[in-house]
Amino acid sequence: MSSTLERRVVTLGGTPVGAGPAVVIGGRVSLRERRGDAARTLRGRARLVEPSGAGDLPWIAERADGVVVGAAWTRDIPLVRAVAGLGLPVVVERRPSASLEEWLTLAGYCAAEGDDQVILCEGGRLDLGLLRAARAASGRPVVADVRADPGLSAAAVAAGADGLIVADPAGAGPDGVPYPRSRGEAGGGHGAVRGAASGAARNAAIGAADGPAGEFEDRPEGGFEDGFEDGGRRAAEEAVTLVGALLRPETPDTLEECREAIDRVDAALATLLERRAALAGVVQTLKPVGGFAGRDPGRERALVARMARRAPELGEERLAAIMNAVIEAGLHLAEERRAHR
Structure with a gap:
């Protein structure tokens, strides 16, 4: 398809993804990697949530801004169908061995089962050429999960990424959910997606949302070091501001934009x-x-x-x-x- 294909826009947490500036998206929750069930984990408003099974979906529908079709289970068609039918924006991760055609076919299936609010996600060892090709061929928003390597943020934006998924600020776990300061205490006022800290970078990121990201009774091992995590967010904010300003065309509709x-x-x-x-x-x-x-x-x-x-x-x-x-x-x-x- 032509790279001039009309762009689709998906609203995630009140912010459009796929038009205008690239955005920074706070980390995602993977219930497959968490101990306990959704009722224990999703006590506050969440950002992007990956279910561990169909039983998680009612909680996700109530408390998440978007739902993730994880790369590890893209062939679980009954669960994919149920996820797509939630009525939430659906983020479709590419299975590492999946071709462009397979990735776009799955995204199209999710769009047909739901309301066409589909975002493509390239993660793991990023294939930026495939990311660019997917954006051009589908017209859908494409985001890059750079939590494992924030240093790729600038390259991802240059390749055309509409957003960057990053770990949340200090105190967050590997999937970006803030740990509580003490048992039963919510880990900060984060929402579905987080904005940048200040200045022009703030304007390039998704704005702050409306509630705690979640609570946990136990802190799992393997959380990022604060410096790495904060540095990763800064790298993403600089990428969407500086690289985006140079390479990403914008057609703002309002004085504020x-x-x-x-x-x-x-x-x-x-x-x-x-x-x-x-x-x-x-x-x-x-x-x-x-x-x-x-x-x-x-x-x-x-x-x-x-x-x-x-x-x-x-x-x-x-x-x-x-x-x-x-x-x-x-x-x-x-x-x-x-x-x-």
Whole structure:
């Protein structure tokens, strides 16, 4: 199918997935990996939940924002059918050995059994080429589960991921559910999906939801270290903000959405300007004549001409004024650093 296929949008926890910016989604609950049943585990609002069997579905329908068809049981058709019929958004994980056709066929089956609110999920050892192909061929949202390797967040967004599934902040277990601070105490005010901490990254993530993510009477072994987990979320937030701003087209419909998109672009622009200033400082140490006296007007004109080919509507005249200010700011910064050595 064509990559220009009309995009489907699935609303998860009140936030659209599949249009506009990529989003950060708080970790998922796997009842297959948890001790006890759904009644014990899902005491508060949950985000994405994978059932261990049909008996979990009434609890999931009541307390989850989305239900996961896990990679380990995609061939359990009776359970897949029951999951698809819950009326919740369905996240279909790809079985590691499944082909693109098999993955999309299962997603289509879930859509037919339910209300067409289907999200594709690539996890484990991510095949980013397959993720990109699935998004282009299906028109459905595709998310990447990067809990095992948050360092792949930027690559996943660059490949076209509409969202990144990450572990929740400090105190969460391997599937992203916060552990209680003491027996019977809910582990924080998390909801179905979590937003970024602040700033432009916050605008790129799904907003905070409305209740505790869940309680557990016992803490299972194997939780992530706080630093790894928080770092993984930061990596995801940076990816959806910076990489998304550069590579993900957006068509905001409201003033608020437009301002959020501008915030993301500004965050990427600030990051690039800081990097450019640092490189300009290095250049000053390598030139025979540094500082303002070492400026090369010919090179600067050529630079502006190359930029104008990427930004034809701005044109060379406007870009020349912008780049003159950027170059001067970098030179002033280099001089200040040299003076403080």
